[in-house]
Amino acid sequence: MATQRLFFALELPAPLQQQLVQWRADNFAAEAGKPVAAANLHLTLAFLGEVSDETSRKLQLLASRIEQPGFALDLDDAGHWPRPGVVWLGCQRAPRGLLQLASLLRAQAARHGCAQSPQPFHPHVTLLRQAASQIALPPRGFHWRTDIRHFALFASNVTRGRTRYQALARWPLLS
Numbered sequence: 001m002a003t004q005r006l007f008f009a010l011e012l013p014a015p016l017q018q019q020l021v022q023w024r025a026d027n028f029a030a031e032a033g034k035p036v037a038a039a040n041l042h043l044t045l046a047f048l049g050e051v052s053d054e055t056s057r058k059l060q061l062l063a064s065r066i067e068q069p070g071f072a073l074d075l076d077d078a079g080h081w082p083r084p085g086v087v088w089l090g091c092q093r094a095p096r097g098l099l100q101l102a103s104l105l106r107a108q109a110a111r112h113g114c115a116q117s118p119q120p121f122h123p124h125v126t127l128l129r130q131a132a133s134q135i136a137l138p139p140r141g142f143h144w145r146t147d148i149r150h151f152a153l154f155a156s157n158v159t160r161g162r163t164r165y166q167a168l169a170r171w172p173l174l175s
């Protein structure tokens with residue numbers, strides 16, 4: 001049976017992706033970790049894992065029925081998770097709309113057999129992978145704001161060792 005590695009996520013506008021990449025280059029040494037490509041910067045709402053076409057279709061139908069408000073996303077926090085080796089950007093206070101949307105998608109995913117991490121959802125944009133165990137994070141004071149008006153389903157494809165995320169479908173949030 002054909003499966004795809006899928007996840008629901010928020011896309012970041014291309015100009016913001018570029019700003020984040022520039023900020024990362026200015027604030028982290030080259031050996032700090034493996035940078036995520038600009039076009040791949042996103043915020044995961046619900047990770048589905050390897051999913052059959054049938055389950056994907058069902059989850060897309062449910063996603064299309066979601067009526068949740070859009071929200072402003074403030075990226076004003078950063079952190080380092082040494083165990084997975086991830087350096088991330090996040091929100092000091094996650095917007096309610098983001099938490100509700102993620103909670104809904106995660107519950108629907110779980111009901112369709114996509115195991116959800118038992119760890120509390122911590123919205124984040126991964127900037128670096130394979131990050132060294134000792135890393136100095138830039139002091140707080142950075143802040144980017146973007147209006148989120150839709151969410152998307154992505155497929156994760158690896159071609160010749162390179163990961164690429166492809167948006168398969170997008171759904172609007174209420175304005």
Ligand code: 2AM
Pocket residue numbers: 007043044047086117125126156
């Ligand atoms: P990460 O950036 O923190 O690694 C595609 O791999 C996206 O799904 C990434 O945002 C990744 O989060 C997330 N992801 C991968 N495996 C996951 C898992 N087991 N649980 C939750 N999110 C996961």
